[in-house]
Amino acid sequence: MIGKLIRTDFMKIRRKGIWFLTVLGPFGVVALQMVNYGLRKDWFIQQDIYSWFYYIRNVIAFTPFALILGIVILTSFMASIENETNAWKQVIALPVTKWGVYLSKYTTLAILLVVSTCLLTLFSLGFGMFLGLDGGIPYLDLIKYCFYTFFASLPVLGLQLWVALVSKNQGIPITLGIFGVILSYMAYFLPDWLIWKWPSLDNQWDEPIINVCLGLAVGLAIYLVGMIDFMRRDVK
Amino acid sequence: MEYIVETNKLTKRFGKEYAVEAVDLRIPKGEIYGFLGPNGAGKTTTIRMLLGLMEPTLGNIKVFGKDLKRERIGILKKVGSLVENPSYYPHLTAYENLETIRKIYGVPKKRIADVLEIVRLSEVTNKKVKGFSLGMKQRLGIASSLLNKPELLILDEPTNGLDPSGIIEIRNLIKRLSKEEGMTILISSHLLSEIDQIADHVGVISKGKMIFQDTIDVMRRQSQKKISLKVNDYERANRILISNGMKADFSIDSITLPEHHDEDIANIVRVLVENNISVYRIEEEKRSLESTFLQMTAEERGL
Amino acid sequence: MISLLQSEWYKVRKSNIIYILFAAPLVGLLIGIVGGSSVFPVEVNQWAGALLMMNLTYALLFLPLVTGVLAATVCRYEHQAGGWKQLLALPVTRGKVFMSKYLLLIMLVLVVQVLYLGSIFVVGIVHGFTDSFPMEIVWKSILGGWVATFPLVALQLWMSILFKSFAASFSVNVIFTLPTILAINSEKFGPYYPWAQPVFMMNVGGDTSEFFFIPWEQLITVVGGSFLLFFIGGFLYFQRKSV
Numbered sequence: 018m019i020g021k022l023i024r025t026d027f028m029k030i031r032r033k034g035i036w037f038l039t040v041l042g043p044f045g046v047v048a049l050q051m052v053n054y055g056l057r058k059d060w061f062i063q064q065d066i067y068s069w070f071y072y073i074r075n076v077i078a079f080t081p082f083a084l085i086l087g088i089v090i091l092t093s094f095m096a097s098i099e100n101e102t103n104a105w106k107q108v109i110a111l112p113v114t115k116w117g118v119y120l121s122k123y124t125t126l127a128i129l130l131v132v133s134t135c136l137l138t139l140f141s142l143g144f145g146m147f148l149g150l151d152g153g154i155p156y157l158d159l160i161k162y163c164f165y166t167f168f169a170s171l172p173v174l175g176l177q178l179w180v181a182l183v184s185k186n187q188g189i190p191i192t193l194g195i196f197g198v199i200l201s202y203m204a205y206f207l208p209d210w211l212i213w214k215w216p217s218l219d220n221q222w223d224e225p226i227i228n229v230c231l232g233l234a235v236g237l238a239i240y241l242v243g244m245i246d247f248m249r250r251d252v253k
Numbered sequence: 254m255e256y257i258v259e260t261n262k263l264t265k266r267f268g269k270e271y272a273v274e275a276v277d278l279r280i281p282k283g284e285i286y287g288f289l290g291p292n293g294a295g296k297t298t299t300i301r302m303l304l305g306l307m308e309p310t311l312g313n314i315k316v317f318g319k320d321l322k323r324e325r326i327g328i329l330k331k332v333g334s335l336v337e338n339p340s341y342y343p344h345l346t347a348y349e350n351l352e353t354i355r356k357i358y359g360v361p362k363k364r365i366a367d368v369l370e371i372v373r374l375s376e377v378t379n380k381k382v383k384g385f386s387l388g389m390k391q392r393l394g395i396a397s398s399l400l401n402k403p404e405l406l407i408l409d410e411p412t413n414g415l416d417p418s419g420i421i422e423i424r425n426l427i428k429r430l431s432k433e434e435g436m437t438i439l440i441s442s443h444l445l446s447e448i449d450q451i452a453d454h455v456g457v458i459s460k461g462k463m464i465f466q467d468t469i470d471v472m473r474r475q476s477q478k479k480i481s482l483k484v485n486d487y488e489r490a491n492r493i494l495i496s497n498g499m500k501a502d503f504s505i506d507s508i509t510l511p512e513h514h515d516e517d518i519a520n521i522v523r524v525l526v527e528n529n530i531s532v533y534r535i536e537e538e539k540r541s542l543e544s545t546f547l548q549m550t551a552e553e554r555g556l
Numbered sequence: 557m558i559s560l561l562q563s564e565w566y567k568v569r570k571s572n573i574i575y576i577l578f579a580a581p582l583v584g585l586l587i588g589i590v591g592g593s594s595v596f597p598v599e600v601n602q603w604a605g606a607l608l609m610m611n612l613t614y615a616l617l618f619l620p621l622v623t624g625v626l627a628a629t630v631c632r633y634e635h636q637a638g639g640w641k642q643l644l645a646l647p648v649t650r651g652k653v654f655m656s657k658y659l660l661l662i663m664l665v666l667v668v669q670v671l672y673l674g675s676i677f678v679v680g681i682v683h684g685f686t687d688s689f690p691m692e693i694v695w696k697s698i699l700g701g702w703v704a705t706f707p708l709v710a711l712q713l714w715m716s717i718l719f720k721s722f723a724a725s726f727s728v729n730v731i732f733t734l735p736t737i738l739a740i741n742s743e744k745f746g747p748y749y750p751w752a753q754p755v756f757m758m759n760v761g762g763d764t765s766e767f768f769f770i771p772w773e774q775l776i777t778v779v780g781g782s783f784l785l786f787f788i789g790g791f792l793y794f795q796r797k798s799v
């Protein structure tokens with residue numbers, strides 16, 4: 018059943034520009050580095066930081082809020098497909114479970130974000146190779162950091178999807194999303210327990226894997242809470 | 254009788270207000286059931302509960318003899334529905350809209366073309382629904398409710414926004430589905446005239462309460478004929494009839510007799526004439542079904 | 557016109573706009589309190605130091621993004637079930653409808669700015685600032701930030717009329733707002749980028765000899781020019797929009 022639901026969800030997002038945004042997001046992150054390296058290449062060389070190591074750091078510095086903004090936009094789009102057209106009553110009157118519907122929305126979003134993350138890895142790799150940075154290409158680190166960021170942001174995905182699906186007025190989840198973006202922008206100052214800090218992969222122990230584990234565990238918890246709340250609501 | 258839908262004390266409360274109160278719906282197999290009531294009576298709320306869109310505050314629902322709460326998915330596989338205004342994704346074509354639903358039912362793709370043909374939308378199969386007229390959207394909604402060849406079809410005001418020929422078309426379609434496919438059909442409306450030609454059973458709901466539920470024939474009979482008499486002296490006529498043990502309603506200028514056999518009427522007239530009352534007129538008042546329905550719901554509202 | 561404005565306000569009041577407006581002081585408190593204030597040497601006025609930090613995040617991200625949410629909220633009723641039809645079937649011209657929505661938005665942004673000002677005071681109290689309050693530069697930055705959003709509001713109103721979904725107009729907003737992070741670091745490009753203007757005009761460390769921290773020419777050409785472009789674009793689009 019979940020397979021069928023996901024396929025219909027992918028049908029419904031046609032022509033909404035969602036795929037375009039999925040590609041634009043990672044492209045934008047790398048484009049910022051293009052500008053960055055285009056303008057300051059000499060400075061990087063002079064400082065002796067024209068290497069893959071610093072390049073990956075630069076990419077990863079922007080990824081959290083690109084990702085959070087992406088999550089805010091995609092979840093709101095996903096919710097608006099049914100919210101705007103009052104189609105929930107049609108969907109829920111089909112022989113499907115409500116948790117199935119919720120899981121399908123979540124999975125569809127997760128797939129889109131994984132595609133984004135893969136593209137980010139590819140684009141970063143491509144531009145890095147074009148720059149001819151010092152040192153060997155750290156394929157594994159690149160993949161690791163891109164996906165770490167994704168896993169660490171799963172709690173935000175769960176929260177935004179929940180709020181977006183139950184809000185009639187999409188201004189609410191989007192305003193919440195703006196808070197999230199600002200929090201992730203200030204990640205450095207935040208205490209470790211705030212979910213918006215996690216995508217920065219920063220913590221007092223300097224162990225990114227902690228954020229990944231927290232992301233997966235808390236992400237699952239928030240997902241469950243959102244799903245249970247969605248299930249017990251009447252469909253208008 | 255075998256009931257396809259059976260509810261028990263079905264109740265839904267919003268805050269303090271009861272939208273549906275202790276409704277015992279009984280929809281017999283293979284029949285067309287007209288669900289009638291004025292605006293805000295609770296028709297849509299009842300239908301939402303039948304589809305599991307809303308949790309009843311109290312009471313239970315059985316569809317196909319199975320408990321809705323426990324076997325919702327199994328039941329919904331055999332149910333088609335259209336609730337209030339139709340739902341659609343404007344950025345998708347008619348075909349794609351149906352495809353999103355077809356995938357879930359897992360019926361053959363051919364069925365999409367079939368249902369579009371049934372509601373006469375074949376020509377706009379590949380047009381985005383954004384550009385559809387109100388009636389076309391309504392037809393699309395009906396098409397999607399037929400996709401899975403349901404055994405129970407639930408239509409909430411399906412002729413909303415349709416032109417007269419469209420209304421007749423849908424009416425004929427409903428009759429055909431009932432006769433040829435043996436579908437059980439629940440169709441709600443606030444106009445009796447809309448369903449009195451097709452429904453076998455009617456339920457009338459007003460202010461959340463079911464105030465009438467039976468076959469349309471019983472309703473017809475209730476609404477029929479009253480005999481009214483015009484005489485020269487109502488007061489005396491009144492006394493005479495009472496002393497002869499005959500039932501009638503009196504007012505200053507008429508005597509109305511509830512439905513009687515012809516023989517009874519003859520008796521009453523004879524008694525009056527024998528007592529020297531001049532009988533000027535004997536009229537048969539035929540109330541329409543519509544006015545009966547209006548009166549039923551008006552009484553309930555305390556008008 | 558006045559009655560139209562009142563009716564717009566009435567509609568908006570009933571949506572959750574209050575929460576959105578109060579996001580501004582919340583964000584102010586958040587960045588002011590969490591962000592720390594001890595990053596500046598003692599000879600800098602404590603208020604100015606805190607403001608420098610707060611205003612950057614506020615003007616860089618919050619202000620441009622929130623204008624988009626406000627614009628979408630102001631058009632929300634009309635996008636639901638034939639609202640445009642209903643509104644434009646009233647004896648009003650489209651031009652006036654557009655104007656009144658724009659004016660309402662500008663006023664809402666002013667409210668946002670004033671609420672943010674309030675949060676600056678609270679931040680100061682929380683941190684126990686003892687220096688004198690630099691009223692002049694604070695007002696300059698509040699008003700300057702407001703003026704700098706005029707073109708942004710115009711574009712967002714256009715996008716909100718164009719797109720039904722919040723997410724769509726918000727994406728456009730994000731696409732233009734994010735490059736600001738780079739633009740403000742670029743001497744060549746920054747001054748010409750409309751979305752960077754709130755940052756410059758709220759930058760209390762900027763050129764204090766100028767009335768608004770930026771040269772008049774920049775204000776008139778960049779802010780004024782982009783305002784005209786977006787306002788006229790949106791206005792013309794709305795005139796032709798079929799509802």
Ligand SMILES: Nc1ncnc2c1ncn2[C@@H]1O[C@H](COP(=O)(O)OP(=O)(O)OP(=O)(O)O)[C@@H](O)[C@H]1O
Binds near residue numbers: 271291292294298299
């Ligand atoms: N989600 C809700 N929240 C609060 N009250 C509701 C809700 N839905 C319906 N009601 C109330 O329940 C009552 C019945 O509404 P319902 O939609 O079932 O009427 P209806 O018979 O379908 O009327 P109509 O012919 O106008 O479609 C109304 O008084 C309505 O105000």
Ligand SMILES: [Mg+2]
Binds near residue numbers: 296297298337409
């Ligand atoms: Mg109804």
